[in-house]
Each structure stands twice: as C-alpha cells, then as structure tokens.
Amino acid sequence: MLKHLFKLIWNKKKENFLLISEILISFMVIFAVFTLLVYNYQNYKQPAGFDAEDVWAVDLGVMNISKHKDSASVVHENLRNVMKDLPQVKSISFSNGNVPFADNYISMGLTYKKKEIYPDVYSVEDGYKDVLRLTLVSGRWFSPEDNGREKSTIILNEEAKQQLFGSGNAIGKTITQYDDKMKVIGVVQNIKGQSDFKVATAGAYQRIDTGRIRGMSQMLVRLMPGMDAAFEGKMYKLIASTIKSTNLEIKHLVDMKAEKNKETTIPMIIFFIVAGFLIINVALGIFGVLWYNINKRRAEIGLRRAIGATATSVSMQLLGEALVIATFSLIIGSFFAVQFPLLKVFDLPASVYLQAQFLAILFIYLLVVICALYPGKQAASIYPAVALHEE
Amino acid sequence: MFKNYFKIAIAVLKRRKFFTFISLFGISFTLTILIVLTAFMEVLLSPAYPDVNRNRELFINSLELTNKDGSYMMKGRASFYFVNNFVSKMKTPEKLTMHSSRSTTNAYPNDRKLSVDLMYSDLAFWDVYQFKFLEGKPFNAQQLKNAEQVVVISEDMVHKYFGEGVPAVGKEVEVNNLKYRVIGVVKTVPSTLIYIHSDIYLPYTLAANTLKGTSLTGGYVVTLLAHSSADLPAIQEEYQQLLKKVPHPEKYHDLLSSYADTYLESFTRDVLGRSGSSGRDRFFLLMATVIFIFLLLPTVNLMNINVSRIMERSSEIGVRKAFGASSRTLVGQFLVENMILTVLGGCIGLILSLLIISILNSSGIIANLSLKINFTVLCYSLLACLVFGLISGVYPAWRMSKLNVVTALKANN
Numbered sequence: 001m002l003k004h005l006f007k008l009i010w011n012k013k014k015e016n017f018l019l020i021s022e023i024l025i026s027f028m029v030i031f032a033v034f035t036l037l038v039y040n041y042q043n044y045k046q047p048a049g050f051d052a053e054d055v056w057a058v059d060l061g062v063m064n065i066s067k068h069k070d071s072a073s074v075v076h077e078n079l080r081n082v083m084k085d086l087p088q089v090k091s092i093s094f095s096n097g098n099v100p101f102a103d104n105y106i107s108m109g110l111t112y113k114k115k116e117i118y119p120d121v122y123s124v125e126d127g128y129k130d131v132l133r134l135t136l137v138s139g140r141w142f143s144p145e146d147n148g149r150e151k152s153t154i155i156l157n158e159e160a161k162q163q164l165f166g167s168g169n170a171i172g173k174t175i176t177q178y179d180d181k182m183k184v185i186g187v188v189q190n191i192k193g194q195s196d197f198k199v200a201t202a203g204a205y206q207r208i209d210t211g212r213i214r215g216m217s218q219m220l221v222r223l224m225p226g227m228d229a230a231f232e233g234k235m236y237k238l239i240a241s242t243i244k245s246t247n248l249e250i251k252h253l254v255d256m257k258a259e260k261n262k263e264t265t266i267p268m269i270i271f272f273i274v275a276g277f278l279i280i281n282v283a284l285g286i287f288g289v290l291w292y293n294i295n296k297r298r299a300e301i302g303l304r305r306a307i308g309a310t311a312t313s314v315s316m317q318l319l320g321e322a323l324v325i326a327t328f329s330l331i332i333g334s335f336f337a338v339q340f341p342l343l344k345v346f347d348l349p350a351s352v353y354l355q356a357q358f359l360a361i362l363f364i365y366l367l368v369v370i371c372a373l374y375p376g377k378q379a380a381s382i383y384p385a386v387a388l389h390e391e
Numbered sequence: 392m393f394k395n396y397f398k399i400a401i402a403v404l405k406r407r408k409f410f411t412f413i414s415l416f417g418i419s420f421t422l423t424i425l426i427v428l429t430a431f432m433e434v435l436l437s438p439a440y441p442d443v444n445r446n447r448e449l450f451i452n453s454l455e456l457t458n459k460d461g462s463y464m465m466k467g468r469a470s471f472y473f474v475n476n477f478v479s480k481m482k483t484p485e486k487l488t489m490h491s492s493r494s495t496t497n498a499y500p501n502d503r504k505l506s507v508d509l510m511y512s513d514l515a516f517w518d519v520y521q522f523k524f525l526e527g528k529p530f531n532a533q534q535l536k537n538a539e540q541v542v543v544i545s546e547d548m549v550h551k552y553f554g555e556g557v558p559a560v561g562k563e564v565e566v567n568n569l570k571y572r573v574i575g576v577v578k579t580v581p582s583t584l585i586y587i588h589s590d591i592y593l594p595y596t597l598a599a600n601t602l603k604g605t606s607l608t609g610g611y612v613v614t615l616l617a618h619s620s621a622d623l624p625a626i627q628e629e630y631q632q633l634l635k636k637v638p639h640p641e642k643y644h645d646l647l648s649s650y651a652d653t654y655l656e657s658f659t660r661d662v663l664g665r666s667g668s669s670g671r672d673r674f675f676l677l678m679a680t681v682i683f684i685f686l687l688l689p690t691v692n693l694m695n696i697n698v699s700r701i702m703e704r705s706s707e708i709g710v711r712k713a714f715g716a717s718s719r720t721l722v723g724q725f726l727v728e729n730m731i732l733t734v735l736g737g738c739i740g741l742i743l744s745l746l747i748i749s750i751l752n753s754s755g756i757i758a759n760l761s762l763k764i765n766f767t768v769l770c771y772s773l774l775a776c777l778v779f780g781l782i783s784g785v786y787p788a789w790r791m792s793k794l795n796v797v798t799a800l801k802a803n804n
Contacts, residue, residue: 018695025688233499240568247494284413285692292699
C-alpha cells in the first residue's frame with residue numbers, strides 16, 4: 001500500500017515538484033521557529049539562582065573625588081554608614097559595573113593545572129550574598145576573617161567550577177591569575193544575571209579590598225518590601241548629598257530584568273507573527289492545491305468507488321498521498337536540518353536542534369493532515385454513478 | 392486588448408473566490424511586511440526633524456587605539472581634548488558640533504519617579520540641528536562660557552515633570568540633586584534619531600570633569616556639516632590627514648584609527664565593518680538575503696496556486712491555441728492577469744500597512760515613533776509588487792504555454 005503510494009507520487013513528481021518545495025521551505029521556517037522556542041524555553045526553565053525582588057542598583061555616576069586613595073575609600077565608607085542607618089535598608093554591597101542585568105562585562109583568565117577559563121569576575125562585599133540571596137553549594141561565603149587577604153580568596157559559581165575542576169572538589173584548591181595565587185573558598189549556584197532567557201555563564205567572585213573600592217561604580221541595596229517613589233527620592237537625595245556625584249541613577253533590578261527580557265521576547269514575537277502568517281498562507285495554499293487535484297481526479301475516484309472501495313479507504317488514500325508528499329519534503333529538509341548540529345552553525349546544543357527538528361516534523365505532518373482532511377472527505381462523498389457519468 | 396484581458400481576469404477572480412482569497416491574502420500580507428519594514432528603514436535613515444541636513448553630514452562616532460600586533464584595543468567616543476584641539480581646526484566643513492552621549496539619571500518631582508536622559512552640547516549644536524523651539528531659546532555663548540545652570544528640555548519632559556501644557560521657561564528642574572533653570576522647550580526628538588534624542592540638553596561646560604585631561608577617548612560625538620554633499624569625500628580625507636598629526640604617545644597606543652562616516656555607515660561599521668571597510672555593502676547584502684528568503688515562501692505558494700488555476704482553464708487555453716493564438720500571447724495574457732491580481736493585493740497590503748503603522752505609532756513601544764508611508768516607500772512597494780507578480784506568474788505561464796492542444800481540449804470532459 002505504502003509502496004504503491006510512493007510510486008503514485010513518484011510518477012507525478014513533476015506536478016508535485018512545487019508542492020514538495022513549498023512544504024520543504026515551510027519546514028525550514030518551522031524548524032527555525034522551534035529551534036528558537038526550544039532554546040529559549042530551556043533557558044527560561046533554569047532556576048534564576050537569586051532573588052531580584054526589592055533589590056535596587058544604585059549607579060554612583062561620576063564622583064568628584066581627588067586622586068588620593070584614602071579620600072575615595074572615605075567617600076564609600078561614609079555612604080555605607082549613611083545607608084546602614086536607614087531602617088528600610090536590609091543589606092548593601094558595593095560592586096563593579098557588572099551588576100545583574102547591566103550591559104557590563106568584566107572577565108579575566110583563571111588557570112588551574114594549565115587549564116584556563118575566562119569567567120565573568122564580580123567584585124563584591126560580604127553583604128552581596130544577602131542582597132541577591134545567592135545559594136551556597138559548598139564551602140563558605142566571604143566574611144571578616146578574609147580581612148587583609150582579599151587577593152588570595154575566590155568564590156566560583158557552579159559553571160566555572162565545572163569547567164575548571166569537573167566533578168571533583170574545588171574547595172581549598174589554589175588557582176592562579178597571572179602570578180596571583182588564589183584559594184577557592186566556596187562554590188555558589190549559577191545565576192542568570194543577563195536575562196531570564198540567557199544561560200548562566202562561568203563566574204567568579206572576589207572580595208573588594210580597600211585599595212580597589214574607589215573603582216566601584218555601583219551599589220546594590222536590598223530593601224524591605226513595598227518601598228515607594230517617595231522613599232526612593234529621599235534615598236536619592238541622601239546618596240547625592242553624601243557622595244556629590246553627577247548622573248546618579250537608581251534602578252530596580254526587577255525593571256532592569258523586564259527590560260532585558262524584552263530584548264529576547266520582542267524580536268521573538270515579531271518573528272513568530274511573521275512566521276505564523278507565512279504558515280497560514282502556506283496552509284491555505286496546500287489546501288487549495290489538494291482540493292483542486294482531488295477534483296480533477298473525480299473520474300478515477302468514481303471508478304474506485306464503483307468497484308467496491310469504501311469511502312474511508314478513498315479518503316485514506318488521498319490523505320496518504322498528501323503525507324507521502326510531505327515525507328519527500330521532510331526527508332530533504334531533515335538532511336539540511338541535521339547539518340546544523342553537525343557543523344555547529346550556531347553555538348547551540350545538539351539536543352535543541354534535534355528536539356526542534358522532531359517538533360517541526362510533527363507540525364508539518366499535522367498541518368498536511370488538516371489541509372488534506374476536508375478535500376479527502378469531499379472526494380469520499382463522490383457518487384460513483386455521477387462521477388462515471390461525467391466521464 | 393488589455394481591456395479584454397482585464398475583463399477576463401476579473402471574471403476568473405470572481406469564479407474561484409476561495410483561490411482568489413488565498414492569493415490576495417498571501418500577496419497583501421507579504422507586501423504589508425515589506426512596506427512596514429521599508430517605513431522603518433526610512434524613518435531610521437532618512438533626514439527627519441531635527442536632523443534635516445543629514446545628507447550632508449558626517450559623524451565621528453568613535454576612536455580606536457590599538458597596539459601593533461592587535462592584542463590591545465581601546466575604543467570609545469572622542470574626548471573634549473581631541474575635539475577641541477584637533478577636530479575643531481578642520482577647514483572643509485561648514486560647521487561642526489559636538490554633543491555627549493546620552494546618560495540617564497532620576498528625578499523625583501512630587502514623589503514620582505522619572506527616568507531622565509541628559510545630553511551636553513555646544514553652541515553650534517543648535518545651528519546644525521534645526522530644533523523647533525516651542526518656548527524660549529537655546530543657551531547663548533555667554534551662558535556657555537559662564538557654565539550657567541541652564542537647560543533646554545523637551546516637550547515630553549515638560550509633560551512628565553510639570554504637567555501637560557504648563558509653561559516651563561523660567562521654572563526650575565531638579566536633576567542630579569542640582570537645580571537648573573529652564574530657558575527653552577523644544578519639540579521632542581523621536582528616539583529613532585539615535586544620536587541626539589534626549590530629555591534635557593545642557594551646556595557642555597557643566598560637565599566640568601570631561602573637559603580636563605589629554606586622553607583621546609571620552610564621551611563626545613561629533614557632527615560635521617558640509618556645504619554640500621559633494622564635499623563629503625574631501626572632509627573624510629581631511630579627517631584622515633588630521634589623525635596622522637594627533638599625538639598618541641602612551642604605551643600600547645601605537646595605531647589610532649577613526650572615521651568620519653555618513654549616518655548609516657557610522658552604525659554598520661561597528662557591526663559589520665572589517666578592517667577599514669564601512670560595512671555598508673555587507674549591510675545591504677544582508678538585507679537583500681533576508682528579504683529574498685522571506686519572499687521565497689509566498690512566491691512558491693503563489694506559483695503553486697497559479698499552476699492549479701491555469702490548469703483548470705486548460706480547455707480555454709486549448710481552444711485559443713487551436714484557433715491560432717501563439718504561446719507568447721497566452722503567456723502575455725496570463726502575466727497581465729497575474730499583475731492585476733498582485734496590484735489588487737498590493738492595494739490591500741497598502742491599506743493593511745497603513746493600519747499597522749498607525750497602531751505601531753500610537754502603541755508607544757518605541758517612544759515618539761512616527762512611521763510614515765511617503766513617496767519613496769510607495770515606489771519601493773510598488774516595485775516589490777510588480778517583481779512579485781512577475782516571478783510568480785512566469786513559471787505557471789510557461790507551463791501553460793507548453794500544453795499540448797489535443798490534451799488541453801480533451802481535458803474539457
């Protein structure tokens with residue numbers, strides 16, 4: 001039966017050429033849609049690793065501080081004391097420009113036994129873990145016992161630990177950055193600090209020592225829930241009058257996250273709308289062509305009915321033919337689709353492509369079945385007498 | 392004859408309403424997307440308020456310092472020192488102006504939070520860019536020199552800060568914990584003008600910390616206005632000559648490169664530029680490829696439907712052939728019919744895109760967006776329409792013309 005159908009289509013390959021190529025192109029479009037969808041969904045499913053609610057990022061702006069090192073740390077210390085006195089503030093930490101959802105990246109090379117990785121490096125203080133509510137996997141977070149040896153301790157996230165140590169233990173091991181030796185004292189859970197749709201990258205946390213605090217351009221603050229703009233205005237004035245800077249800015253991490261998520265969702269929505277219309281277009285086209293083809297074969301169908309074929313078997317045959325045409329396209333399409341994971345065209349895991357390919361095949365078959373159902377049913381309702389009479 | 396073709400085409404369209412609907416749907420939707428896309432490009436790239444002279448402007452967007460083997464690279468906007476000591480000495484441009492990149496800060500009028508964009512500019516800024524002042528005027532040379540705390544703000548900013556329709560000149564706005572006196576209100580610049588849209592414009596002398604030092608990189612964008620667009624190559628040449636005389640003695644700063652680019656090139660160079668080329672050609676190639684791929688599916692679809700439609704009319708074709716019509720006449724007739732269909736679809740597409748554009752403009756996804764369908768956009772879409780109709784009509788018409796008379800007549804059954 002199946003062999004017979006293939007033969008039927010093969011004999012009419014010239015007539016079906018356009019239909020096959022149309023389904024083929026549709027398959028490639030659907031494949032792209034599902035690849036995006038699967039990839040973003042997989043990333044979205046990953047735990048965030050931290051809590052952005054009620055955290056504000058204060059961009060300290062351009063501070064007018066003298067070149068003398070002490071005066072810088074005095075400004076930061078003053079600010080810290082002022083902030084700690086506010087009852088609404090739970091905890092604070094100064095940070096480099098690379099706070100979550102900011103477009104700043106700082107990285108450096110870390111080496112362990114000749115293996116080198118380039119993780120994002122975050123300069124943080126003891127309060128950072130409480131501000132973002134990070135989860136410690138093993139070891140410990142920074143504490144005052146690290147005073148005076150800031151340069152010699154480091155905390156990795158799981159991804160960085162995985163890259164450097166594999167599944168082995170990392171706590172207590174010594175890694176190097178150029179000539180500096182650093183001891184790993186803890187491993188924290190990965191955080192998705194770029195957006196909900198971006199996978200966590202390798203990261204390392206270093207404690208800010210007094211010499212470097214003047215370079216810290218951001219402050220992260222965790223507040224009591226439900227702080228309003230009036231309080232924010234008060235806090236803004238307080239900070240501005242303490243550090244005398246221009247372009248001071250307070251942002252809510254939740255808003256920053258929403259903004260960054262839009263960078264993924266808006267292009268995706270536009271792409272889906274366009275692809276959706278393309279598919280409707282194609283579906284109508286396929287429907288029309290099948291309908292026409294079946295109408296053209298009234299005589300043949302009438303004859304089959306006359307010699308005893310049931311209505312179901314007639315509509316099954318037409319459905320089968322449509323599916324065989326789709327199969328031809330999918331075989332060619334799969335050949336192209338398989339090249340993506342094989343040649344690593346984009347830097348995506350192979351599982352994403354395979355899942356997307358599977359879903360796309362399913363989708364195309366579904367589409368063809370829907371398009372062929374009505375014309376097939378119509379053909380099955382042909383009366384043999386009428387059809388043969390026309391002949 | 393064409394009148395006849397037209398009549399036949401309309402009759403055919405009416406006969407198979409479902410097929411007509413599918414074809415029109417495909418054509419109009421495809422063209423809608425193309426028109427909206429073209430309108431976007433148009434609003435991004437063509438001269439618009441207040442940047443009306445864009446065709447004779449060049450932009451210095453960034454400077455790049457590298458060492459000899461390329462392992463060290465520093466890239467940034469131009470510094471005040473570089474602009475003031477070197478660029479401002481250029482002779483070929485008619486005028487030149489510098490303004491800072493946008494920076495954002497907060498303001499809290501009446502316990503509401505506002506996010507405010509700031510931009511520092513010089514005097515010529517108000518000459519090169521033709522701002523429309525709704526109230527007051529820009530700052531003058533005296534105010535710039537004395538670093539007076541005065542600002543020009545946008546109409547949007549007035550709405551957000553003072554309320555709708557409130558006169559703002561003479562009042563004070565408080566940003567950065569400092570109070571500034573408003574001396575002018577300008578019509579808001581849409582955010583599609585990537586370099587110069589902002590809420591507040593201040594004299595550059597207020598950004599005191601950017602005026603010191605001899606670093607070449609800083610935070611300023613320079614606009615060079617030529618006498619005419621024919622002068623642009625001469626200005627670019629003078630700029631390259633000027634760069635050779637700029638000292639950059641610091642360690643690793645072996646090579647200094649920077650370009651005075653046209654508006655489009657100043658963006659494509661960052662993304663697509665390779666070793667000195669502006670990336671503009673690559674940009675156009677990329678766009679063409681994307682549009683081609685996008686058009687492929689609807690075209691094949693339309694072709695497919697057209698084949699069915701023509702084969703349905705095989706008896707008519709058989710009769711005409713039998714009475715001596717040449718293949719060429721038949722192909723011509725079919726192409727004309729297909730053109731009528733595509734033009735019809737194009738009209739629907741135009742109406743749809745007008746609808747979408749008005750929705751986009753009022754939705755506020757992009758602030759102050761003003762997409763328009765102007766003559767250029769219309770021409771491009773008409774062209775796209777015709778190409779679309781031609782391509783999707785040729786193959787089916789060719790297949791039709793090869794029909795054998797006897798078979799065609801017999802198919803009449």
